[in-house]
Amino acid sequence: MKEFILTEAKKVIREGDKEKAAELARKAIEGGIPPAELLEEGFVPGITEVGRLFENEEIFLPELVMAADAMKAAAEVCNESIPKDEAVTKGVVVLGTVKGDIHDIGKSIVESFLSASGFEVHDLGRDVSTAAFIEKAQEVNANVIATSALLTTTMGYQQELEETLKEKGLKEKFKTIIGGAPVNQKWADQIGADAYAEDAAGAAQKISDLLGV
Ligand code: B1M
Numbered sequence: 001m002k003e004f005i006l007t008e009a010k011k012v013i014r015e016g017d018k019e020k021a022a023e024l025a026r027k028a029i030e031g032g033i034p035p036a037e038l039l040e041e042g043f044v045p046g047i048t049e050v051g052r053l054f055e056n057e058e059i060f061l062p063e064l065v066m067a068a069d070a071m072k073a074a075a076e077v078c079n080e081s082i083p084k085d086e087a088v089t090k091g092v093v094v095l096g097t098v099k100g101d102i103h104d105i106g107k108s109i110v111e112s113f114l115s116a117s118g119f120e121v122h123d124l125g126r127d128v129s130t131a132a133f134i135e136k137a138q139e140v141n142a143n144v145i146a147t148s149a150l151l152t153t154t155m156g157y158q159q160e161l162e163e164t165l166k167e168k169g170l171k172e173k174f175k176t177i178i179g180g181a182p183v184n185q186k187w188a189d190q191i192g193a194d195a196y197a198e199d200a201a202g203a204a205q206k207i208s209d210l211l212g213v
Contacts, residue, residue, distance in 0.1 A: 002033060009042025009074070014050060016066025018073040025077035035078035036201070039109060043078070047071040047105070068105070075105050079112040088118045090213040091143040094136045096124035097180075098157035103150035106180065106200070110148065113200035119207065130160045137174050144207055149180040158183070159191040166192075175210045179203055 005028045012021040021043070028038050050067040053059045093114055097107045104126040111123045122140055124132060128147075137145050145165075149155040158178045165171040177195040178188055179202075188196035195210055197203040 001031075005031070005033060006038070006042040009038065010046035010049065013043055013046030013067050013070050013074070016063060016070050018066075018070040021070040021074040022077050025074045029077070029081050035081040036113075039075065039078045040199075043071060043074045071105055075108060079108060082112045082116045084115045085118040089120045090118040090208065091211045092120045092122070092140055093144045093146050093207060094122045094124065094133060094140065094142045095146040095148075096128035096133060097126035097148045097150070098154050098161075099127060099129045100157070101149055101151050101154040102126045103148070103180075106150070107148040110146070110179065110200045110203045113204045114146075114207065117204040117208070119204070130157060130164050133161060134164065134168070134170065134174075138170075142174060143211055144175045144177060146177045146179075146203065146207070149178070149183055152182050155180065155182055155187065158187075158193065162192045175207075177203060177206055177210065 005024070008024055009028070012024055025038065025043070029035055047067060050059065050064060054064045095107065095111055095114070097104050107126070111121050114121045122136055122142070124136060133145050133147065136142070145161065147158050147161060149158055162171070162176065165174060165176070175194045177197060178193045179197050183196060185196045195206040197206045
């Protein structure tokens, strides 16, 4: 049954049916599939496959947009079902997708995992400027600034953040972590980010390691 639901999850994303995607997510969670597993093994492989089809020009922008809407609807249901740990605050994180980049599905999953792991997260959304990240981090006295970038043309803003923090003498005050599909450890090392994580669970673990909590 679980295998069938995970296969259906991939299918509804490919079909770009947002009502069906949200309904399937609700029913699967009610049926006992953990939301994180449903995301990672069902919906995420579905949208990844859509990305591959788009890259190979087997589908075009309208289908990509419909699949993204379905993915967003499913992810929202899953994210709401991931229990938030509000009893403890392990640290304060300012999170967002960098300037010029409107991809926010993965960033929102990261937000859910961080909240579930006991971090206080200030999610600035998408298309966030370097200045806005720093301003918020100062305002809430953050421990970590966490940025997501999905485009090779926008990952440069993660470097801009590092440079601006150094210029302002704030590099020691805020730890930084980066993620997103085109990003890797090599890029983190190159720009001087404190950590890189491949996925949402990894982000929670790396931030815990950075803060020693
Ligand atoms: Co776009 N897009 N897109 N897109 N899109 C990609 C990224 C692309 C790889 C598709 C492709 O060609 N194969 C390609 C980028 C190519 C490149 O840069 N080299 C691309 C392109 C080209 C574009 C446009 C330029 C298309 C156009 O208009 N011609 C345009 C750009 C718009 C802009 O941002 N300015 C565009 C638009 C869109 C949509 C709006 C239609 C939609 C986004 C909707 C939304 O997010 N609200 C969309 C989508 C859905 C995708 C793909 C198919 C899927 C992205 C996604 O949501 N994945 C994507 C292909 C792909 O990545 N395979 C693609 C699922 C999500 C759970 O994974 O975001 O990777 P991801 O997050 C993961 C990890 O990366 C990690 O954890 C998450 C959960 O495990 N992670 C972090 C993410 N952030 C992290 C931060 C961390 C740690 C881990 O710490 C801080």
